[in-house]
Amino acid sequence: MENVMELEAQFQAKIDRGEFIEPKDWMPEKYRKTLIRQISQHAHSEIIGMQPEGNWITRAPSLRRKAILLAKIQDEAGHGLYLYSACETMGISREELNHQLHTGAAKYSSIFNYPTLSWADMGAIGWLVDGAAIVNQVSLQRTSYGPYARAMVRICKEESFHQRQGYELLLSLCRGTAEQKAMAQDAMNRWWWPSLMMFGPHDAESAHSAQSMQWKIKRESNDELRQKFIDKTVAQAEFLGLTIPDPDLKWNAERGHYDFGQIDWEEFNNVIRGNGPCNKQRLNHHVKVHEENVWVREAANAYAKKNAKKSETLVA
Numbered sequence: 170m171e172n173v174m175e176l177e178a179q180f181q182a183k184i185d186r187g188e189f190i191e192p193k194d195w196m197p198e199k200y201r202k203t204l205i206r207q208i209s210q211h212a213h214s215e216i217i218g219m220q221p222e223g224n225w226i227t228r229a230p231s232l233r234r235k236a237i238l239l240a241k242i243q244d245e246a247g248h249g250l251y252l253y254s255a256c257e258t259m260g261i262s263r264e265e266l267n268h269q270l271h272t273g274a275a276k277y278s279s280i281f282n283y284p285t286l287s288w289a290d291m292g293a294i295g296w297l298v299d300g301a302a303i304v305n306q307v308s309l310q311r312t313s314y315g316p317y318a319r320a321m322v323r324i325c326k327e328e329s330f331h332q333r334q335g336y337e338l339l340l341s342l343c344r345g346t347a348e349q350k351a352m353a354q355d356a357m358n359r360w361w362w363p364s365l366m367m368f369g370p371h372d373a374e375s376a377h378s379a380q381s382m383q384w385k386i387k388r389e390s391n392d393e394l395r396q397k398f399i400d401k402t403v404a405q406a407e408f409l410g411l412t413i414p415d416p417d418l419k420w421n422a423e424r425g426h427y428d429f430g431q432i433d434w435e436e437f438n439n440v441i442r443g444n445g446p447c448n449k450q451r452l453n454h455h456v457k458v459h460e461e462n463v464w465v466r467e468a469a470n471a472y473a474k475k476n477a478k479k480s481e482t483l484v485a
């Protein structure tokens with residue numbers, strides 16, 4: 170018992186010195202579980218997040234837009250794979266992670282349970298959803314678990330491209346016809362509040378924050394990151410000529426931040442409990458594709474086994 174307390178004290182001291190925890194280091198079981206929960210939720214979000222955009226590949230208005238959208242969605246798949254790999258270093262299999270997603274034991278970001286109704290939604294997702302993801306992920310580059318922090322460095326670079334492509338798409342629509350501008354405003358109206366919900370509940374309501382901050386899994390709180398996102402996004406909306414759908418949004422010189430209106434937490438809780446507009450559709454699609462593509466996993470495994478045998482013979 171004493172030994173565990175000593176190990177825990179050494180573990181916390183290492184974190185307090187700002188050193189990374191690596192896969193083979195001793196760690197409390199709760200730290201491991203918290204990271205599996207957060208990294209897997211993050212990985213599932215990247216993969217489920219391909220669906221709302223994938224919906225628009227065939228309807229992109231030009232070859233240029235189609236190529237950009239395809240590249241972006243492929244990047245999201247790559248992010249999911251880095252994150253699943255980081256998660257597997259904690260001793261959990263990919264199979265178990267998928268099982269947790271399919272049975273509802275693991276969540277994914279609330280934002281991907283909203284429908285993509287128009288082409289402008291591709292711009293709003295890039296600008297607002299990737300924009301919110303970056304604010305959160307820049308902070309996670311300094312998270313205490315080494316493999317997660319290193320995955321974030323590359324992911325942030327790619328998300329930055331995603332955010333710019335979304336902004337450029339919306340800028341084209343805002344400089345186009347009145348109808349195109351209205352389409353951009355409609356997308357802004359639908360995606361603004363769900364983007365703010367991506368940062369999670371208020372700090373006072375956040376079940377995991379206190380422990381995750383102590384372990385430096387989280388370096389900034391849900392509310393701090395949400396405020397950062399709002400503060401940097403308002404001027405970008407003004408440049409586009411779009412109105413943020415919040416009558417209470419205004420600069421507070423005393424705080425040096427924007428004040429903003431109430432988030433609809435009932436809607437948020439409803440979505441994370443599985444009752445958002447697209448939860449069932451997103452999960453059913455993932456289960457269906459996972460089952461249909463069992464032959465791909467079998468073929469990849471057979472190929473890997475064959476190659477391993479070949480290199481064994483070569484070594485012998």
Ligand code: FAQ
Nearest residue numbers: 211214215218277278279302366367368369375376377378
């Ligand atoms: N959606 O105590 P907290 C992307 C849950 S970016 C669903 O505050 P925590 C890129 C939370 O899990 C999106 N559930 O939790 C992309 C917990 O439930 P649990 C993904 C949420 O972990 C762009 C409960 O509420 N990014 O995919 C949400 O300390 C475009 C209590 O909450 C990440 O995952 C939510 N929004 O803080 C891809 C970033 N918020 O698990 C494609 C990494 C909270 O006990 C296209 N994650 N919950 O059942 C994090 O930074 C944290 O996990 C937070 C939540 C900040 C999301």
